[in-house]
Amino acid sequence: MRVAIVHYWLVSMRGGEKVVEALCDMYPDADIFTLVYDENRVSEKIRKHKIYTSFLQRIPGAVRSYQSLLPLMPFALESFDLSDYDLIISSESGPAKGIIPSPRATHVCYCHSPMRYLWDHYHVYRSHAGLASRLMMPMLAPLLRSWDVNTSLRVDRFVANSHHVCDRISKYYRRSATVLYPPVNVDDFTPATSIEDFYLCAGQLVPYKRVDLAVAAFTRMNRKLLVIGEGKQMEELKRAAGPTVTFLGRVPFPVLKEKLARCRALIFPGEEDFGIVPVEAMASGRPVIAYGSGGALETVIPDLSGVLFGKQSVDSLIEAVLDFEATEHRFHSDELQAHAEQFSLHKFTAGMQTIINEELLIRRTDRSRSHRPIAAMQRGLETQLPVLATKPHSTTLQ
Structure with a gap:
């Protein structure tokens, strides 16, 4: 099983990055995808993994001023090619869940918060922003909110880091979530x-x-x-x-x-x-x-x-x-x-593994059930039309 961990940005070691470390322990062969990356400001545990960055990394000053590039982040996330991955775990606070998973992939989102600066803290962030940001935010925010809600449909299972965040996921995305507290060492x-x-x-x-x-x-x-x-x-x-x-x-x-x-x-x-x-x-x-x-x-x-x-x-x-x-x-x-x-860290990893295993099983069961009606239809046609059964190339039922 190929595993991808998607994190919004890797430029410091705070709570979100501690979650990434725990996921790295759970999946030591996982690849990491992130918008921008500063290898000097993250732990060795994260650096050991293969890390893919977006085109934002190539913009001069992006690692320091990544937040000003918010309007470009949807394009950057959707540019990641995750078609070969079976399990995708997104770590969401800035945009991260907006990647495009393959139809067969299982996508579990560990949500630290829906983007605060687009939702309930929007007016606080705008009041403290520079002049250019204050002028642009009212025009860009509705488009970004729409993208944020639409991409919530790309997630198979939401995991919230608190009941407070669970309520916000329900309010803004109209999705349910499982509460699992983040790891603290x-x-x-x-x-x-x-x-x-x-x-x-x-x-x-x-x-x-x-x-x-x-x-x-x-x-x-x-x-x-x-x-x-x-x-x-x-x-x-x-x-x-x-x-x-x-x-x-x-x-x-x-x-x-x-x-x-x-x-x-x-x-x-x-x-x-x-x-x-x-x-x-x-x-x-x-x-x-x-x-x-x-x-x-x-x-x-x-x-x-x-x-x-x-x-x-x-x-x-x-x-x-x-x-x-x-x-x-x-x-x-x-x-x-x-x-x-x-x-504790142990409670987080045990809980997260249980949730992921449950979701993988659900997805496998759903795929199996979706194929049964087609198989039954094929058997029925073979019974009613034996000629088709003896000449398999004369028809195609997928």
Whole structure:
């Protein structure tokens, strides 16, 4: 069985790329197809596979500015020749499911999210875009949404990374999905023997992550906040931050691991489809203070793994921090670790293998059933018209 893994772009190692790594473990001989690829920013595990890029790779600056090429992505995806593959697994958040599978192929889509910038986050992305993008998006978005919905019909089975994403698949594509949480390498994280007096915010510094709320809240409270990550909001956030907020930028994994284990709590103010960093914090024995929406509702359990706040506002976040400090003694590292175990890599690979095997069996059964009426018709004709049976070249029934 020839297997293809399709991922939107390979230019960093975030949650989506961790899923690709897990799929690489499951199918070590699989080929990978992606729109653009930066081999210096992905893991060795991914680099070991044969990787095919689209024509976008040849455009100067595409690896850095790939998001500006969104109007070309449907053409790039459909240019991939996947006709020789029996199983196609697309990893969807940007466009990926829009490849053209062969009629005999089984296409399973692991959906991190329908494209946010076309659907429920469209107005947020447009308001933060440059002038040219703001002018073009209203003209291009309807066409891209239509393509996005139409290509959902090319998928045999949707797998959603959370119930939140499952609902969005149902809303925008009118398709059902199986929920399977993404893999978190919980064994890579361990609690620290001592906790330090600082809070942590980690992730991409882009508008929808709402790191601005954390910066403003901790500046007002005069409490220590470490911010790990990089992105286009970096300079803006630095200008708004007070002396108690420190920006570490992009850090190596050992530093992230150490900060997760030693912080009082992780601050998670954005609405995420799932949110891997909160689970990594729990695996490190630390609770999470999160905005109570999206994937956080499935991982952050009040009084067990963290505190939820109801509004994306500075005041609401400050209130949640004060509530946490009043009840901080209730959170225990061993309980947090046990809670994180349900999101482990092993559970993902076992669940994904079961889903794929089920879909392969369904497809094989459907193909077998579709051939039975034709075979029966042929037998019937041979019974009624024995002359045809003795002269097979005189008629053709396929």
